[in-house]
Amino acid sequence: MKNKSTGSISALAIAAAGILPPAVATAEDYTKYGVVSDLPGTCNYAAIDAMDYSGETLNVITHAIPVIGEPTALHAEQFAELTGAEVNVVHVPFGDLFQRIMIPFQSGQNAYDVLFYASLWIGDFNRFLAPVPEAYTNSSGMSDVTDSFKGVATWNGQMIQYPMDGDRHYLKYRTDVFENPEMQAKFKDATGRDLTVPATWEEYNEVASVFSGFDWDDDGELNYGSAEVAKRDDLMFSAFISRAAPYAKHPDVGGGFFFDLETMEPMINTPGFVRGLELFVEAQKAFPPGGSSFGLGDEIFSFGGGQTLMSYSWDDAFIQAQQEDSRIRNAVGAAPLPGAKEVWNRETGQWDSFEEPNRAPYMTWGWSSAVSKESENQKMAFDFLCFFSNEANTFHDLQIGRFGVNPYRDSHFDSTFWQGLGWDADVADSYVTTLSEMEDSTNRVYDLRVPGVGQFMSSMANGVAEALAGQKSAQEALDGVAKEWSDIVDRIGADRLRDAYANVVRLEDNED
Template sequence: MKSLHLVVFVLFILLFTACDDKKKNSNEILKYKNKTIVIIAPNFDKAITGPIRKEIKEFEDRTGAKVRVVSPSWDDMIGKIKESFTDKKINYDVFVVFSSWGGSLLGNGHAAEIPEWVKKEIEWDDILPIYKNQVLSWNKKYYFLPYDGDCINLYYRKDIFENEEYKKRFKNEYGYDLDIPKTWAEYKDIAKFFNGWDWDNDGKIEYGFAESRKKGYGTMFEFFARAAAYAKYPDKKEFYFDSNMNPKINNPAFLKALTEYINIMKYAPPQVTNFEPADVRQSFIGGDVAMILDWADAGAMAQNSKESIVKNKVGYAKLPGSNSVYNSYTKNWDVRYNNPSSISGNWVIVVNKDAVNKELAFKFAAYMTSKKMTSKYVPIGSSGINPSRYSHLQTTNLELWERNDFSKESAKEYLDVISKSLSNKNSVVDIRIPGADLYYATFNKYLNKAIKKEITPKEALDLTAKKWNEITKKLGLEEQIKLYKESLNE
């Protein structure tokens, strides 16, 4: 009899909950029916904007609202955003942006602070502190919603590294054990060792490593990931500039990093100067290289891309570090191991402070950045959505990862390494102040010239520093200093 009562009680609760959800949806439809929001997001096929396009219909059905997506090309995105600041005919309710573009929104007063009801809806406490404190906040207030949490890590051919014959040969040649590189010097040795011979016995020549070297954000961010080991002092937040907006970009640490960054290219595929991040991933999952640097996309694609021949053969590791770090305050190299994380390239969702339908805009932003939605996409390499939450990194239940072609062992190793990178208190983030696009475009130009050996590394960095000073002066030195400190939450 007690069992019957229990069954009846459970059925009543389920019926009540279903009715309550139905009533809630009906109320939302009445509230938002015939209202429209406009979203600006980059014109990508699958990554970042792809999931948004897939999920719009469910949101429209749930709310009765209409969602329109404007998708400029990558190159046109920041220009279109800035154009909307001055043209009253253009009103984007929601911005899907690179975190480095966030400064333009905030500096011009166009970002709405996240309300408490939105934080509750997206389960704010589940978001990792490194993102809350360094990506989502500005002047200790929150304006950015976490869509894609990025960090750059090392991916390597675990099966090749564990080959006993290769381990013996490596030790004979270099005098230490072949293992995950702890420093960039070891990374170079391993790249050199595996370069130019058929180490997987497929009848083709393989190479030591691949990284992005084509002009663009991917190449810049991977350079900064390397430079961090030498130039990001552990006890300081500043990296690109000092607290007075004096560029650090041409100091000895960045020069050392750029010199190495160019010299190591001899151990990559011959076409590496044309490699973007997508090409780097393809070279790795196609079995052409022993190591790559990339965002979390590569680890997922190695397991669930139809083109991958390295499934369950991949090792995951934090970025290499350095046994010394440059102290730009004392102008000396300090002998101490330095191993910062790089969390550059995050995608965030921002609601326009002047949105016509601001509550609906926040509703959509919360829908796309929710725990449920992002968890659906993080195991899928092509989605461009990487872990940003505690729940994304939990390893007690790996069913979702297994459904996306990870083995339990691979999923656990992958998530453990990302977790270690994202728990690092010493990290490098994007330039986030107004003018970030101008600072990056300048460095992009001279970095590319150095990669092509049209100018020396020193010339590239000196020219960058000079132009950065000019940009800062044009935008207003005092204002940039103020905004820079706010972006660092100081």
């Protein structure tokens, strides 16, 4: 704290040396900040406490409270108290966040030093961001970040985003139903096969439809099979990518998932994507009433509140289900996203059959952070981000579902940590195993991180929404999307997009 002269002196010395301080052993008690204890690390409380930014100002733009906005405000306040800096935090709703960052960038204003935003916008923002200095890429926290999330933060071989969250889509299901002999018998009667956790999207739809429209948890309310994000402008594009990925991402065919990298021809209307959309349309039969207009919040509430048997998307619904006051706590399990036994091979123009379902884990976009290239306080900005994601803060933030911080470091895939929060061992094991195995997959799918990603995703979401609403067939809808995508490619420029898309393909083809 800045009333200690030693802190100021050491900070000045460090600033003069231009290097980060090593982890400082200290007897200082930092539990008043809500952490159990200060943990060793490059930017732990003691190290940041030793810095002096008195009289300097840091401007931060972030999401609205609570998701990411709340931890930003919390750690900004702590950083200000520890260093003496003035930290101004601006909270912006998600729908306005992109333009609120982009307009100052385009007009050359130095509006914000630190930015929190969706990681898939890197294709648009990269030219305005300061590379993460080596002192921070070599920090203790960064060395623990998984390779895939380092890849997400990297652009043309240079880390320009500061990882502070990890996101992926995976399957969540009710173990109490899947393990209930009565329900197993009911399912076998209906389908002739044993009830298993769905390994393909066809199985997912089948299980969902059998367990839809009756009270399978005896709470007096009807239950349903599946809760999905299906509202057009509410992140539905990510749900569609999850569903289409195993049909369209062939493990033996590289060179692009959304586009053919060589020609920049859209792949979005190829049979793999069409099949994924057809199954998405079919799945609506097992949605709860109004499920076709569910946004992410509805999906979290529906599965996390015990209304539906299965769900897939970000961590939130699972964490909601595992909250202390949840009536379905420890009655849920995590599993990889369903796969496909038939996969479209765009090189041969044929469907290839797989004995074991093809899985294509979707490393979906999450929150990331960065420092503006125009910032005059880059060192303080990176110190703030390093502090935000230090070991003690990260473990603290992971425990609070509404914060929106999810595992992104190897140390987060430790079942005992989650068991310490009251999770049963099998629940914690299924969670960390599902998440960590995605890190090992060689057939992952990433977001379309290119300039104009908002235009591409908006167009795709509209096409998918038209098919879900029955306005068009799956093929017609995606043909329309492909046409729009071609137009966008023409406007932005195929070469510009190819250069950007190569970054995504490198990740998907495991070239980094």
